[in-house]
Amino acid sequence: MTQQIIEQKNVVLEVRDLYKHFFLHTIDSRCVKALNGVSLSVAAGEHVALAGTSGAGKSSLLKSIYRTYKPTNGSVLLRLDPETNVDLVSLTDAELATLRGTKIGYVSQFLRAQPRRSPFDIVMQAGIQRGMDRQTAKDAAAHSLQRLNLDEVLWDVSASMLSGGEKQRVNLAAGTISPPQVLLLDEPVSALDPANRESALELIGTLTSQGVAVLAVFHDIEAMRRLASRIIVLRNGQVDFQGSPTEALSNLEGVAR
Amino acid sequence: MKPVTAPDWVLKVENLGKVFGNLSTHGIANTGPEVGTSKDSVSGAIVAAWDVSFEVAAGEALGVVGESGSGKSTVMRCIAGDQVATSGAVKIRTTRNEQLDIFSLSAAERRQLRVNKIAVVYQDPAEGLEMNVTAGGNIASPLTAAGWRNFSEIRGRASELLNRTEVPLNRMDDAVKSFSGGMRQRVQLAKAIANRPPIVLFDEPTTGLDASVAAGVLDLIRGLLEEYGLAAVVVSHDFSVIEMLTTRCIVMNHGRVVESALTDQLLEDPHHPYSQKLVSAARA
Amino acid sequence: MTDLLNELGAAHEQQQFGILDEYSKREIRRAILTAVAVPGYQVPFGSREMPVARGWGSGGLQLTLAVISPSDVIKVIDQGDDQGVNAVNLRRLIVQSTKVPETTTASDASIVQSRHRIPEDGLDEQDILILQVPVPEPLRGVERDMRELSRMHAEADYSKMWVSLYEDKVRNGVITQTTGYPCLVNDRYVIATTPIPRWDIPRLDQSPFLTLFGAGREKRIYAVPPYTAVTPLTFEDVPFEVEHTPGASCSQCGSNKTFLVEIPGPTSRWVCSDTDWCERNSGKA
Numbered sequence: 001m002t003q004q005i006i007e008q009k010n011v012v013l014e015v016r017d018l019y020k021h022f023f024l025h026t027i028d029s030r031c032v033k034a035l036n037g038v039s040l041s042v043a044a045g046e047h048v049a050l051a052g053t054s055g056a057g058k059s060s061l062l063k064s065i066y067r068t069y070k071p072t073n074g075s076v077l078l079r080l081d082p083e084t085n086v087d088l089v090s091l092t093d094a095e096l097a098t099l100r101g102t103k104i105g106y107v108s109q110f111l112r113a114q115p116r117r118s119p120f121d122i123v124m125q126a127g128i129q130r131g132m133d134r135q136t137a138k139d140a141a142a143h144s145l146q147r148l149n150l151d152e153v154l155w156d157v158s159a160s161m162l163s164g165g166e167k168q169r170v171n172l173a174a175g176t177i178s179p180p181q182v183l184l185l186d187e188p189v190s191a192l193d194p195a196n197r198e199s200a201l202e203l204i205g206t207l208t209s210q211g212v213a214v215l216a217v218f219h220d221i222e223a224m225r226r227l228a229s230r231i232i233v234l235r236n237g238q239v240d241f242q243g244s245p246t247e248a249l250s251n252l253e254g255v256a257r
Numbered sequence: 258m259k260p261v262t263a264p265d266w267v268l269k270v271e272n273l274g275k276v277f278g279n280l281s282t283h284g285i286a287n288t289g290p291e292v293g294t295s296k297d298s299v300s301g302a303i304v305a306a307w308d309v310s311f312e313v314a315a316g317e318a319l320g321v322v323g324e325s326g327s328g329k330s331t332v333m334r335c336i337a338g339d340q341v342a343t344s345g346a347v348k349i350r351t352t353r354n355e356q357l358d359i360f361s362l363s364a365a366e367r368r369q370l371r372v373n374k375i376a377v378v379y380q381d382p383a384e385g386l387e388m389n390v391t392a393g394g395n396i397a398s399p400l401t402a403a404g405w406r407n408f409s410e411i412r413g414r415a416s417e418l419l420n421r422t423e424v425p426l427n428r429m430d431d432a433v434k435s436f437s438g439g440m441r442q443r444v445q446l447a448k449a450i451a452n453r454p455p456i457v458l459f460d461e462p463t464t465g466l467d468a469s470v471a472a473g474v475l476d477l478i479r480g481l482l483e484e485y486g487l488a489a490v491v492v493s494h495d496f497s498v499i500e501m502l503t504t505r506c507i508v509m510n511h512g513r514v515v516e517s518a519l520t521d522q523l524l525e526d527p528h529h530p531y532s533q534k535l536v537s538a539a540r541a
Numbered sequence: 542m543t544d545l546l547n548e549l550g551a552a553h554e555q556q557q558f559g560i561l562d563e564y565s566k567r568e569i570r571r572a573i574l575t576a577v578a579v580p581g582y583q584v585p586f587g588s589r590e591m592p593v594a595r596g597w598g599s600g601g602l603q604l605t606l607a608v609i610s611p612s613d614v615i616k617v618i619d620q621g622d623d624q625g626v627n628a629v630n631l632r633r634l635i636v637q638s639t640k641v642p643e644t645t646t647a648s649d650a651s652i653v654q655s656r657h658r659i660p661e662d663g664l665d666e667q668d669i670l671i672l673q674v675p676v677p678e679p680l681r682g683v684e685r686d687m688r689e690l691s692r693m694h695a696e697a698d699y700s701k702m703w704v705s706l707y708e709d710k711v712r713n714g715v716i717t718q719t720t721g722y723p724c725l726v727n728d729r730y731v732i733a734t735t736p737i738p739r740w741d742i743p744r745l746d747q748s749p750f751l752t753l754f755g756a757g758r759e760k761r762i763y764a765v766p767p768y769t770a771v772t773p774l775t776f777e778d779v780p781f782e783v784e785h786t787p788g789a790s791c792s793q794c795g796s797n798k799t800f801l802v803e804i805p806g807p808t809s810r811w812v813c814s815d816t817d818w819c820e821r822n823s824g825k826a
Contacts, residue, residue, distance in 0.1 A: 022526070025533050025534075026530070026533045026534055026537050067519065067522060068519075068521050068525050069526045070518070070528070080261070093519045094314065094505065095259075095262070096519065097317075097505065098261060098264070115472070115501070116472060368696070368698070390704060390708060391708060393707070394704050394707050395704075397703065397707045398700050398703075401700050401703035401707070402700040406776055407776055407777040408776035408777070409778055410778075411707065411776070430711050
């Protein structure tokens with residue numbers, strides 16, 4: 001296997017010709033083609049937004065990078081340090097597990113975390129996983145939750161008791177505590193009311209200034225326009241168009257989901 | 258040099274096999290998921306498990322998923338020493354960072370491992386506990402086996418463990434047979450971690466318990482895994498248990514491993530037809 | 542071949558010394574040697590039919606008859622008393638069949654057979670104490686399976702014993718076993734010290750005399766050789782206590798430093814269990 005190298009110095013995530021096809025044996029062995037050769041790159045400190053109609057492959061792409069979906073073909077290169085990169089697709093499960101939560105973060109729309117955990121606990125554990133000691137993680141968790149305006153009263157309740165919007169903010173707090181090198185965001189503000197949405201977007205906006213490479217899916221055009229330095233439009237599992245927000249958005253027709 | 262290294266394993270299972278009856282190449286070829294049975298029609302031998310391999314690191318929980326008859330419990334019992342494997346090897350890493358092949362040990366030495374190296378939490382608490390002995394007494398057993406000889410210290414440690422597993426201290430001197438199923442399981446957990454073993458095997462730890470009781474026990478196990486940094490193997494047919502406790506898992510069917518994956522990936526993107534069937538049934 | 546047959550015939554015609562034939566004695570002595578070589582290990586042996594019924598000291602009797610020789614002096618006690626019925630009968634049997642001199646004075650005896658008690662004094666090097674044991678297995682209360690018992694002794698896996706001591710202390714505040722207290726011999730095997738009371742146990746530790754335990758019905762022999770470590774099983778912080786009734790003293794000799802037994806009656810009266818010792822010291826009180 002030839003060693004693949006990220007050419008550009010500041011790029012930390014490079015997706016090369018990524019395919020994801022599902023073979024559903026339980027449903028007459030049909031094949032669902034979610035990704036059909038996607039290539040893109042994200043640099044440190046860059047916020048790239050993914051756009052496209054429902055079914056275009058946006059969530060599938062994020063999951064394939066995080067390896068919640070196992071890519072069928074192609075590679076996902078991650079730059080660990082100036083000299084080293086790895087292909088996430090070729091790592092063993094155990095090796096990939098060490099990168100998750102440390103180098104790569106993923107914030108999904110749904111609080112897929114464990115039941116009966118408190119928000120504070122969830123965010124603190126995320127910090128500990130990033131290498132913080134217990135006390136630092138505690139402080140960072142408090143800071144994170146405060147920033148997203150989660151009422152302190154809710155910090156110790158069971159997370160399953162929270163509303164959708166509250167869960168989403170917990171998710172975001174956990175994902176952004178001591179931000180990883182690459183952060184994948186899947187509709188991170190969809191359930192938030194305007195006020196909370198505002199603080200969340202502001203928080204996400206600061207990530208790039210900390211050097212995080214952000215790849216995000218928003219259905220909200222305003223959010224994209226505000227945060228992204230580049231927008232990639234997907235269509236039928238492939239990159240259809242990419243450019244600056246103005247270019248991309250004027251190019252889009254019927255982008256609203 | 259690899260840029261990403263996973264932590265070293267503490268428990269390694271290599272090509273583990275267990276056959277009841279005569280072992281034959283024919284028997285192996287005529288059993289398994291493709292054939293759809295564990296029983297060799299010619300010799301009557303049962304290939305309960307064959308060619309099972311996996312590694313577990315400290316602080317990691319690995320799930321072994323399968324339906325009844327899949328061989329998952331057989332694998333666990335071979336590691337624990339409750340059954341004698343037919344083939345393969347099980348290695349543990351000692352505190353001196355040496356690799357110890359536990360199948361090369363005598364039966365007595367393997368029993369010694371169960372004192373403070375490998376602990377087992379059985380589905381039926383009666384298998385792991387002495388029903389007529391008190392909760393404290395059950396915990397005193399591994400402690401005294403490890404050489405504890407001071408009564409107050411033994412009692413102190415037992416109280417500490419029972420407290421940690423949320424068993425009311427005023428029941429410490431009651432015989433375990435007077436406890437409910439969930440509480441018996443908690444005592445079993447306390448006993449299992451009494452000597453701080455590096456490896457703990459869980460066999461369907463919450464099956465048979467009421468949902469709310471099971472939830473509490475699962476939370477407790479999760480907490481213990483995090484706090485003690487154990488290397489754990491969790492055998493279960495229940496995906497919610499696997500999802501909650503493990504980061505990686507293997508799927509077994511008719512004695513063989515059909516798929517091995519990160520837990521979230523198995524649940525969202527199962528590959529093998531059998532895994533897909535299991536996952537879609539669980540999701541339904 | 543003919544010589545061998547003649548030899549066997551001659552041995553049979555030889556006047557037997559005691560009730561046991563020489564072959565039986567040989568087997569029992571071999572068992573004794575094994576027991577002495579592995580202190581505390583229960584050696585199985587082919588227990589012979591004896592003129593006393595099982596449960597009446599047949600094991601102890603076989604041991605005595607196997608080791609006794611014309612130069613020995615025998616003392617037999619029951620509950621410390623030479624005149625107990627059982628002791629009297631056994632002594633008569635032994636003396637009549639061996640013609641060995643008898644005594645009640647422990648210091649004069651070279652062999653003491655006892656059902657319950659070690660004489661307060663008088664046993665020295667070269668003496669043998671033979672104890673009659675009903676139940677030789679110390680783990681009998683915690684395990685039933687023979688193979689498992691065998692394994693536990695072989696692997697020195699006494700955790701079930703420890704748990705039962707723990708339970709005892711938890712339930713009763715103290716460890717309640719009175720006779721047959723489990724002891725660790727030579728740091729290796731746990732033995733049942735039936736029939737002696739706790740009072741006598743410290744005297745086994747590093748004793749100058751040899752102690753042999755014989756269980757006729759259970760067919761086991763075990764031994765505590767001279768100068769061997771014998772420690773009662775107990776927790777570090779739970780001291781081993783011997784029997785003690787505050788304020789009690791012997792109504793005959795006034796001693797409160799010997800093992801006392803209570804005489805039932807309208808008023809509580811105590812006497813020394815070791816009658817021989819009591820008589821010798823009554824004059825001095």
